[in-house]
Each structure stands twice: as C-alpha cells, then as structure tokens.
Amino acid sequence: MPNQGKxxxxxxxxxxxQGQKQDTKRAKPQAxxxxxxxxxxxxxxxxxxxxxxxxxxxxxFQHFAQxxxxxxxxxRVSPGEFGVLVLVEANPGINQTSLANAVGADRSTMVPIxxxxxxxxxxxxxxxxxxxxxxxxxxxxxxxxxxxxFRATVIEHEAKIxxxxxxxxxxxxLDLLRxxxxxxxxx
Amino acid sequence: MPNQGKxxxxxxxxxxxQGQKQDTKRAKPQAxxxxxxxxxxxxxxxxxxxxxxxxxxxxxFQHFAQxxxxxxxxxRVSPGEFGVLVLVEANPGINQTSLANAVGADRSTMVPIxxxxxxxxxxxxxxxxxxxxxxxxxxxxxxxxxxxxFRATVIEHEAKIxxxxxxxxxxxxLDLLRxxxxxxxxx
DNA sequence: TATTGTTATACTCTATAACTATA
DNA sequence: TATAGTTATAGAGTATAACAATA
Numbered sequence: 001m002p003n004q005g006k007x008x009x010x011x012x013x014x015x016x017x018q019g020q021k022q023d024t025k026r027a028k029p030q031a032x033x034x035x036x037x038x039x040x041x042x043x044x045x046x047x048x049x050x051x052x053x054x055x056x057x058x059x060x061f062q063h064f065a066q067x068x069x070x071x072x073x074x075x076r077v078s079p080g081e082f083g084v085l086v087l088v089e090a091n092p093g094i095n096q097t098s099l100a101n102a103v104g105a106d107r108s109t110m111v112p113i114x115x116x117x118x119x120x121x122x123x124x125x126x127x128x129x130x131x132x133x134x135x136x137x138x139x140x141x142x143x144x145x146x147x148x149x150f151r152a153t154v155i156e157h158e159a160k161i162x163x164x165x166x167x168x169x170x171x172x173x174l175d176l177l178r179x180x181x182x183x184x185x186x187x
Numbered sequence: 188m189p190n191q192g193k194x195x196x197x198x199x200x201x202x203x204x205q206g207q208k209q210d211t212k213r214a215k216p217q218a219x220x221x222x223x224x225x226x227x228x229x230x231x232x233x234x235x236x237x238x239x240x241x242x243x244x245x246x247x248f249q250h251f252a253q254x255x256x257x258x259x260x261x262x263r264v265s266p267g268e269f270g271v272l273v274l275v276e277a278n279p280g281i282n283q284t285s286l287a288n289a290v291g292a293d294r295s296t297m298v299p300i301x302x303x304x305x306x307x308x309x310x311x312x313x314x315x316x317x318x319x320x321x322x323x324x325x326x327x328x329x330x331x332x333x334x335x336x337f338r339a340t341v342i343e344h345e346a347k348i349x350x351x352x353x354x355x356x357x358x359x360x361l362d363l364l365r366x367x368x369x370x371x372x373x374x
Numbered sequence: 375t376a377t378t379g380t381t382a383t384a385c386t387c388t389a390t391a392a393c394t395a396t397a
Numbered sequence: 398t399a400t401a402g403t404t405a406t407a408g409a410g411t412a413t414a415a416c417a418a419t420a
Binding site: 038040041042043044045047048049050051052053054055056057058059060061062063064079083086087089090091094098101102104151154157158160161162163164165169170172173174176177178179180181182183184185187 | 270
Binding site for chain 4: 108112113131132133134
C-alpha cells in the first residue's frame with residue numbers, strides 16, 4: 001500500500017495533520033460490499049501464481065507499514081530501506097553499485113535511498129580506500145542501535161504474517177518462492 | 188519492472204525508437220559483478236518471507252512483460268489490466284466499485300485503467316439498468332476475441348514461470364500464498 | 375575506454391479528498 | 398444523507414540517458 005495518509009489535494013485553507021481524524025461526511029466502505037449482490041467470480045485469476053503473488057505481497061507490505069506505524073514517524077523504514085540497512089550492516093564497506101546489484105535495482109535508484117538514510121543518521125558514505133570514485137557504506141553509530149529495533153519490529157511482523165504456517169511450511173514457501181523467482185529470471 | 192524502454196531524458200536532438208538498439212558506449216553490468224570480490228551476505232533477508240515475496244513478484248511481473256513483448260505494442264496488457272479484463276469477462280455487468288473491491292484497489296484507481304481499456308476497444312461502459320449513477324462493464328466484441336489471445340499468452344507465461352514446480356507443488360504454493368495473505372490482512 | 379556515483383527527467387501505480395449526479 | 402463515478406493532486410518506486418571524476 002504505497003501512499004498512506006499523506007497530503008493530497010489539501011482541502012481549501014486547511015492542511016491535514018496526519019492521524020487527526022477530521023469529520024468528513026464520507027463513510028468508508030470497509031465491508032467491501034459487492035453492490036450487485038452476487039459474489040465476484042475470479043475465474044482464471046484464482047489459478048494464477050502471478051495474481052496470488054501480487055495480492056500476498058501487497059498484503060504483506062501493508063502489514064509491514066502497519067507494524068512500523070507504531071513508531072514515531074521519523075523512526076520508520078520502508079521495506080526497501082530496511083533491506084539496504086541489513087545489507088550494509090552485514091557487508092560493511094560495500095559500495096553503492098554492489099548494493100544495487102544485490103537488491104536488483106539500478107545504481108541511480110540507490111542514490112536517493114542512501115541520501116535519505118544518511119540524512120537520518122542511519123548510515124554513512126565513507127572514502128573507499130583504493131578507489132576514489134566509490135563510496136564505502138557503513139552503518140552510523142546511532143544506526144547500529146536503531147537497527148536493533150528495526151530488526152525486532154520486522155521479526156515480529158514476520159512472525160505475525162507467517163503465524164498460520166508451521167516452521168516446515170514456512171521453509172517450503174521460501175523454497176518455492178526462490179524456485180519461482182529463478183525460473184522467472186531464466187525463462 | 189515498471190518503466191521499461193520508455194522515453195527518458197531524450198538525448199539532444201534524437202528521440203529513441205524503442206527496440207532500436209543504439210550504440211551507447213555504456214556496457215550493461217549483466218553479470219552483477221560484486222566489484223568488491225566477495226559475495227554479498229544477505230543475512231536476515233534470506234529468511235524473510237516479505238523479501239522473498241517481493242523479489243519473486245518482481246521477477247514474475249518482469250517475465251509477464253517479456254511474454255507480452257512478443258505482441259504488437261498496442262496489443263499488450265499489464266498484469267493489472269489483464270486482471271480487470273478477466274473479472275469483467277467473468278462478471279459481465281459488474282460496476283466499477285465492485286471491480287475495485289475485487290482487486291483490492293480504490294475506486295479512483297479504476298477510472299484511468301477502464302478509460303484506457305475502453306479507448307482501446309476492449310471493454311465498454313454501459314448504462315446500468317436501475318441505477319443511473321453506475322456503469323455496467325462488459326467486454327466489447329473485439330475485446331472478447333483479443334482476450335482469447337491474452338489468456339493464451341498468460342497461461343503460457345504461467346507455465347514457464349512455474350516450470351520448475353510439479354502440479355502438487357504449484358497447488359501448495361498457491362495455498363501457502365493465500366494463507367499468508369489472509370494472515371497479513373487479519374493481523 | 376570503462377566504471378562509480380550522480381543528476382535530470384519521466385513513467386507506473388496507487389492513494390486521498392473533494393465534486394457531481396444520482397439515490 | 399449516502400453512493401457511483403470522476404477529477405485534481407500527490408507521493409513512492411524505479412527506470413534511462415548522460416555527465417564528471419576517476420580508474
């Protein structure tokens with residue numbers, strides 16, 4: 001769920017403070033009514049790995065955001081940011097291009113992400129010994145401490161989303177996802 | 188893989204015709220070189236369902252786009268568009284709000300999607316008998332024919348990405364993904 | 375000549391809030 | 398007063414092409 005509770009078409013002469021419920025007259029269609037009585041037939045979609053994957057992934061990322069929303073708004077990370085932090089922590093001194101390759105993104109995509117994390121004091125760009133073009137990335141001091149809490153939050157989130165699965169099922173799912181990915185990247 | 192081969196910062200005085208390889212001097216880092224010798228340690232990420240899900244989903248959607256790219260550029264659909272077409276075909280007369288609920292999107296999100304599909308002659312907005320606010324959606328005549336081909340393409344794509352999996356494993360994966368989604372939506 | 379990081383740019387997807395017409 | 402569709406707006410995510418510094 002990208003884009004949750006940010007500013008949008010601010011009502012004339014009043015911007016909204018997030019979390020401060022304003023009394024709109026609009027009701028939320030929380031119960032997903034069909035409006036046409038009958039249940040929707042999903043037909044082919046029911047059988048597609050791609051569709052199931054997309055819906056699950058969306059739900060999981062929403063849950064991730066919800067788990068983070070318990071923290072102060074300046075002390076949250078997105079799934080992508082968390083991934084970068086984990087990799088930098090586990091591979092201190094890694095450069096931006098390696099990082100981009102590792103997460104499957106373009107070099108240019110990493111720049112604003114790292115900018116943001118650096119500005120927030122979570123990680124640092126240092127001089128790379130032996131190559132003055134590159135930046136060696138490492139967690140900042142305060143980043144190491146904060147990462148402990150991010151990790152804890154993410155691990156708890158993972159436990160909840162996988163709560164229905166046994167440890168064995170979880171392992172199977174991880175394996176099947178990897179094989180699916182590999183086949184998709186190859187074929 | 189959003190955004191593949193579209194126009195971006197067009198080189199001075201020449202726009203690029205898609206698919207027409209231009210001789211840039213830039214080499215593609217196809218082999219994901221580490222640049223720092225050692226292999227990257229994925230640490231926690233290796234164990235996270237969310238990460239595996241995201242990478243798989245990305246790979247599958249890339250493969251989807253690649254499968255579609257065999258067609259004329261005006262005869263392709265995105266995964267989201269395909270989902271809408273399947274639902275409209277299986278639920279003729281469905282309205283936009285029901286459709287939005289079915290795919291887990293906002294009403295406003297459907298508008299440009301349906302606009303596009305309507306403009307391309309794939310589906311139609313008709314008068315909804317009994318409610319002049321709503322639109323009854325159905326496939327256009329030519330949409331029905333073209334849907335046959337889209338379906339065939341998607342089914343072939345699914346066979347390829349799932350080629351590593353037995354029928355039983357495929358079923359297990361589908362089930363696990365559904366349970367993961369349900370737990371994420373609930374918790 | 376190739377690579378690292380960067381910038382400018384732009385496209386996709388998706389959301390929120392408000393509006394119009396109907397109900 | 399509530400709902401269906403729409404619009405204006407916005408932000409996250411990610412990409413391409415080119416450039417400067419360095420290799």
